[in-house]
Amino acid sequence: MTVSPDIHVSVFTDPDSVVAAASRLLVDTIVAAQRARGSASVVLTGGGTGIGILAALREAPGDIDWRSLDIYFGDERFVPADDPERNDLQARRALLDHVDLDPDRVHPIAASDGEFGNDPEAAAAAYAAVLARNSDAGKAPVFDVHLLGMGGEGHVNSLFPETDAVREEDATVVAVTDSPKPPPVRVTLTLPAVRHANEVWIVTTGAAKAEAAAAAVSGAPPVEIPAGGARGLVATRWFLDEEAAALVPASARS
Numbered sequence: 001m002t003v004s005p006d007i008h009v010s011v012f013t014d015p016d017s018v019v020a021a022a023s024r025l026l027v028d029t030i031v032a033a034q035r036a037r038g039s040a041s042v043v044l045t046g047g048g049t050g051i052g053i054l055a056a057l058r059e060a061p062g063d064i065d066w067r068s069l070d071i072y073f074g075d076e077r078f079v080p081a082d083d084p085e086r087n088d089l090q091a092r093r094a095l096l097d098h099v100d101l102d103p104d105r106v107h108p109i110a111a112s113d114g115e116f117g118n119d120p121e122a123a124a125a126a127y128a129a130v131l132a133r134n135s136d137a138g139k140a141p142v143f144d145v146h147l148l149g150m151g152g153e154g155h156v157n158s159l160f161p162e163t164d165a166v167r168e169e170d171a172t173v174v175a176v177t178d179s180p181k182p183p184p185v186r187v188t189l190t191l192p193a194v195r196h197a198n199e200v201w202i203v204t205t206g207a208a209k210a211e212a213a214a215a216a217v218s219g220a221p222p223v224e225i226p227a228g229g230a231r232g233l234v235a236t237r238w239f240l241d242e243e244a245a246a247l248v249p250a251s252a253r254s
């Protein structure tokens with residue numbers, strides 16, 4: 001297996017160690033960006049590890065300047081604002097409601113009972129406009145880190161294999177109305193938007209993720225394994241436990 005030199009695979013003994021390592025490096029990366037430029041930006045993800053990282057950040061935030069941090073979301077389950085399935089609600093409970101963020105710098109994706117009503121296409125278009133508005137030039141900001149979880153079939157954000165959303169080459173945000181994983185209606189950043197991040201981190205654990213992780217690391221076509229198309233401008237980092245890394249050859253590990 002040949003692995004691109006900008007892909008770094010770190011393997012840890014268990015899921016707690018994966019989350020702890022990712023959250024420690026996230027603190028360091030945010031602080032370094034804030035010291036260099038005065039601000040940092042992170043795209044959050046839902047799922048077990050994504051929300052686990054936020055809980056760990058709350059416990060050990062290091063020197064993060066919360067007021068100078070922009071928060072975006074990689075995808076959202078298009079459900080009412082108070083639905084516990086919402087990534088935004090889970091993120092707020094785990095971290096965002098407990099730290100001194102600037103509300104103008106937190107950018108949730110609309111809920112199905114929000115200002116665009118039950119219209120995921122309108123919510124997607126509005127979020128694309130948010131990304132464009134916060135970009136110096138172009139369609140999206142250059143994020144410091146885009147966090148991603150991964151499903152067993154290789155989905156990242158709400159980009160599932162063999163779908164229009166994963167094939168999208170132009171729009172930064174699209175609606176998904178037939179997600180194979182419930183809930184069916186979602187709004188998601190596309191692979192072109194993910195690739196606006198300096199660093200893309202895929203944080204995932206468990207034996208169910210092993211085949212997709214090995215395929216993505218070795219360059220599987222994104223239409224088949226969406227995680228394979230999630231690449232950072234500077235680096236792509238995989239954080240895996242031993243079970244998820246079981247099929248990744250030792251030579252590919254950092």
Ligand SMILES: O=C1O[C@H](COP(=O)(O)O)[C@@H](O)[C@H](O)[C@H]1O
Binds near residue numbers: 204
């Ligand atoms: O549905 C989703 O699933 C993925 C992966 O979740 P995990 O629990 O298997 O880590 C997640 O990254 C995505 O944001 C979410 O909407």
